Amino acid sequence: MTCRRVRAELNRYLDGDLSDERRRGVREHLAACVACAREWEQLRGVAAMLEGLSEVEAPARLTESVLDAVGRERIAEAPRQQALTGLALAGVGLVLSTAIVVSLAGWGPLDLSGWGAWAASLAAAGAKQVAVAAEVAGPVLNALARGRSGPLVWLLAADVAALMAVLAGARRLLSVKRLRGLTNMLAM
Amino acid sequence: MEFDADDRLVHQTLAGDLKAYGALVDRYRKRVYNLAYRMLGDRERAEDATQEAFIRAYRGLRSYRPSARFASWLFSTTSHVCIDHLRRRPFAAVSIDEPGVRPATAEGIDADPPAAYGRTETQAQVHHALGRLPDTQRLAIALVHLQGLSYEDAAEVMGCPVGTVKSHAHRARTTLKRLLTPQFQECVP
Numbered sequence: 001m002t003c004r005r006v007r008a009e010l011n012r013y014l015d016g017d018l019s020d021e022r023r024r025g026v027r028e029h030l031a032a033c034v035a036c037a038r039e040w041e042q043l044r045g046v047a048a049m050l051e052g053l054s055e056v057e058a059p060a061r062l063t064e065s066v067l068d069a070v071g072r073e074r075i076a077e078a079p080r081q082q083a084l085t086g087l088a089l090a091g092v093g094l095v096l097s098t099a100i101v102v103s104l105a106g107w108g109p110l111d112l113s114g115w116g117a118w119a120a121s122l123a124a125a126g127a128k129q130v131a132v133a134a135e136v137a138g139p140v141l142n143a144l145a146r147g148r149s150g151p152l153v154w155l156l157a158a159d160v161a162a163l164m165a166v167l168a169g170a171r172r173l174l175s176v177k178r179l180r181g182l183t184n185m186l187a188m
Numbered sequence: 189m190e191f192d193a194d195d196r197l198v199h200q201t202l203a204g205d206l207k208a209y210g211a212l213v214d215r216y217r218k219r220v221y222n223l224a225y226r227m228l229g230d231r232e233r234a235e236d237a238t239q240e241a242f243i244r245a246y247r248g249l250r251s252y253r254p255s256a257r258f259a260s261w262l263f264s265t266t267s268h269v270c271i272d273h274l275r276r277r278p279f280a281a282v283s284i285d286e287p288g289v290r291p292a293t294a295e296g297i298d299a300d301p302p303a304a305y306g307r308t309e310t311q312a313q314v315h316h317a318l319g320r321l322p323d324t325q326r327l328a329i330a331l332v333h334l335q336g337l338s339y340e341d342a343a344e345v346m347g348c349p350v351g352t353v354k355s356h357a358h359r360a361r362t363t364l365k366r367l368l369t370p371q372f373q374e375c376v377p
């Protein structure tokens with residue numbers, strides 16, 4: 001083996017990455033060639049120096065500061081979670097009450113006030129969770145409750161409340177957190 | 189065994205147990221910090237990067253799959269954080285922060301002051317020489333020689349083929365040989 005060839009193999013020799021035959025070739029050359037043997041000792045010296053680097057001590061406060069930061073994030077996530085629940089509830093209410101309004105309008109005076117109340121309570125629950133929507137939906141529902149209150153009017157009120165809740169919830173979700181946060185939540 | 193314990197802690201963290209994450213940080217704090225220290229050069233930046241790596245890892249914990257080793261996944265996050273830091277500011281060793289200037293007391297260095305001085309001096313030289321390597325070469329060296337990872341694990345961390353990690357490490361060692369033993373430099377016949 002030539003010196004040039006041996007030197008090109010020294011790193012792989014160090015890693016134990018050579019075939020038996022090559023390894024023997026390098027070993028025999030190193031035993032006979034002083035210059036290459038010195039190169040080899042230097043390379044081994046580098047590996048030894050690297051492995052001899054002592055570890056530095058990590059500041060113990062790191063754990064606390066990480067947990068502080070991460071805990072704050074978790075707390076900040078809670079309102080978004082509520083907003084998502086509100087959004088889902090309001091959405092269900094919206095779909096139900098719309099279906100009933102449509103069926104009432106099409107099939108005449110069916111007594112569906114039980115369904116209507118359920119849809120309204122779902123929408124209201126959603127609205128309650130989304131503070132902005134609750135402020136709008138509350139007075140509307142109250143005013144309607146005091147006045148004439150056929151089932152259709154109730155349902156329309158529920159519809160309006162649910163729609164407001166959905167819109168407000170969506171707006172709030174998107175403004176509170178950027179899209180990444182939203183996709184994280186949806187992935188759960 | 190160790191990896192099972194990591195996965196259990198990851199699972200508990202995902203279930204909302206913040207203490208479990210604290211235990212993970214305790215387990216890997218030193219290794220992450222040392223990787224960051226050798227990558228960035230000084231302790232202050234290493235501390236920032238370590239904190240950032242653990243926060244980033246927490247946020248991305250749902251994307252961790254137990255099929256990979258938690259340590260590899262965490263080192264990979266740490267490497268990304270360090271590379272981001274290095275884009276803003278390259279490796280810079282602060283001399284007052286070198287192990288050689290302020291040796292760790294736990295090492296019993298006082299027992300033999302002249303030898304200890306020589307040793308810590310060498311440590312500082314090696315640390316500075318690391319800073320003269322390209323970032324990816326330094327990362328390969330830090331993972332293989334300082335963290336004791338196999339080339340396969342280092343490749344997993346770096347997200348590249350094993351052969352690439354080897355060639356980074358080989359080039360780095362050849363450069364370090366030149367930087368750390370200049371008095372012996374000779375032409376290859």
Ligand SMILES: [Zn+2]
Pocket residue numbers: 002003004006029033034035036037
């Ligand atoms: Zn030779």
